[in-house]
Amino acid sequence: MxxxxxxxxxxxxxxxxxxxKEAIQKFVDWVKSWEKxxxxxxxxxFYGPPGIGKTVTVEAFANDSRMELVEKNASDYRTEDAINRFAGLASQYGSLFGVKRIVLLDELDGLTGTADRGGVxxxxDIAKNAQVPIVLIANNAYDPRFSNLRNYCLLIQFKKPPAGEVMKHLRRICESEEIQVEENALKFIAQRSEGDVRSAVNDFQALAQGKRKLIYEDVSWLAYRDRQESIFSVLRMIIYGRTCSSAKRAVDMADVDIDMLFEWIYENAPAHLTDPHDLVRAMDSLSMADVYRGRIRSTRDWSFxxxxxxxxxxxVAMARQNTKASGWIPFKFPQRIQMLSRSKAQRAMQLNIGYKIKRKxxxxxxxxxxxxxxYLRIIFKNNAEMAAGLAKWLDLDQKMIEHLASSEEKAKAIAELVR
Ligand SMILES: Nc1ncnc2c1ncn2[C@@H]1O[C@H](COP(=O)(O)OP(=O)(O)OP(=O)(O)O)[C@@H](O)[C@H]1O
Ligand SMILES: [Mg+2]
Incomplete structure (x- = not known):
């Protein structure tokens, strides 16, 4: 798993x-001030954008200082009643065993609608009367709903950490997972995440899990990729779809084109459909889809x-009959696309040589x-003289000769003969 x-x-x-660091220090100083x-x-x-460590700061701090953390999020306090039920925890100093307590009300943004007016x-009231430190967290503390609440709070703004900081966190993961990662690959992932540490970690896992080594070319192709969240939820809608229409609707949500979406489904269905019969059905269906893709290519008839x-x-959705949605399985980026983009330079070179041949x-x-x-490859590897003749006739440049000879040494020898 x-x-x-x-x-x-x-x-x-x-x-x-x-x-x-500053926000965290402000928080630590404030908790310490309770001792006096x-x-x-x-x-x-705490307020700021998602995935940058607001929640984790409170949890890590409670762990460091061995405080008891009472953690609730929006689903726990949907109504005023629900909040009042645990308000008691906030009004008693410390817990039963004399351990100091900290109460965290997370995801305040989740309180929506008029029904929650009482909730805020x-x-x-809790913030006014608390006997232990209370931490509130929302993405936007300046929502008008919180205007009165704000008066009773020490506001601490969390900002998106710069890429260098995100890289630090990724490096710690590399060490623990024993993966060797090129520095510029890490940098690429960190920069792409734009300070969202959570999404950087998710990207990194999707790319690096199960690998010993990750190089820049393994990640750079992502530049063409659309936002992962949308494609992940689209995939979920398809692979775990319960009706045909909901699975089909996923296509409209996908930012990627049909061919790319096909690659995503093809790459991920096997890991998710653990029942072999389900997988057979899904693959059958994908192969049918591919047959029609081929027809579109050959006839240009887009109605297919x-x-x-x-x-x-x-x-694919209807193929799933026995597989239960169990556990958490990551979605992977399509390897085929990854390989194509990795070999892009090579393919361009081959085509350029093709143009030279075309002329003659x-x-x-x-x-x-x-x-x-x-055939050219075989000749260039084994017969320098004939290769030189061909290179001259076709007007190949040094790079092309190197490509065909697939060794610098041989390419040099051939180039000598050309001159
Ligand atoms: N600053 C950070 N340092 C290390 N890891 C982080 C950091 N920020 C986020 N993470 C990773 O991302 C996960 C989510 O972070 P966290 O729950 O703290 O985000 P958040 O700021 O509370 O976001 P949200 O507003 O969506 O609740 C953490 O469990 C951790 O793995
Ligand atoms: Mg959070």
Missing amino acids: YAAWTLKHKPTSLAQVVGN GVPKKRAAF KAIT TRYVIDFMTAG CHISAVRASKEFLP
Whole structure:
């Protein structure tokens, strides 16, 4: 079973939380000030964008200082009643065993609608009267709903950590997972995440899990990729879809084109459909989708698209009959696309040689690169003289000769003869 790296490598100590040093210090000082008596502001209000360590800061701190953490999030306090039920925890000093307590009300943004008006008021009452440190967390503390609540809180802003800090966290994961990662690959992932540590870790896991080594080319192709959240939820809708129509609807949500979506489904269905019969059905369906893709390519008749979509979405969704949605299985990026983009430079080179052949032999460059190249390779590897003659005749440049000879030494020898 896979564990999400955001959980597996979640900081257990403040020393492992990256970025936001000032905010964290402000928080630590405030909690310490409780030792001298109840401070003026009894609640701290953390706010800032998602995935940057707000929640984890409180958890790591409680762990470091061996405080009891009472943690609730929006689903626990949907109503005023629910809040009042645990308000008692906030009004008693310490816990049963004399351990100091800290109460965390997370995801305040989750309180929505008029039904929760009372909720915010009940939280405000807790903040006013608390006997232990209360931490409130929301993405936006300046929501008008919180205007009164804010008066009773020490506001602490969390900002997106810079890429260098995100890299620190990724490096810690590399060490623990024993993966060797090129520095610029890490940098690429960190920069792409734009300070969202959670999404950086998710990206990193999808790319690196099960590998010993990760190089820049393994990640750079991501630049073409759309936001992962959307594609992940689209995949979930398809593979775990319960109706044909919901699985088909996923296509409209996907930011990627049909061919790319096909690659995503093809890559991920096997890991998710653990029942072999389900998988057979899904693969059958995907192969049908691929047949129609081929027809579109050869006839240019785009009306076949609807069959491609039906087979690859509804077909795959209906294939799942025995597999239960159990545990957490990460989605992986399509390897085929990854390989294509990795070999892009090579393919470009082959095509360029194809153009040279085309000029002399009057066949298409693509055909030339497919049909002639293998023979040229054999010649260039084994017969420098003949290779030199061909290189001259075809007007190949040094790079092309190197490509065909696949060794610098041989290429040099051939180039000598050309001159
Ligand atoms: N600053 C950080 N240092 C180390 N790990 C982090 C940091 N920020 C996030 N993470 C990782 O991402 C996960 C999610 O972080 P956390 O729950 O603290 O985000 P958050 O800021 O509370 O986001 P949200 O607003 O969505 O609740 C953590 O479990 C951890 O693995
Ligand atoms: Mg959080």
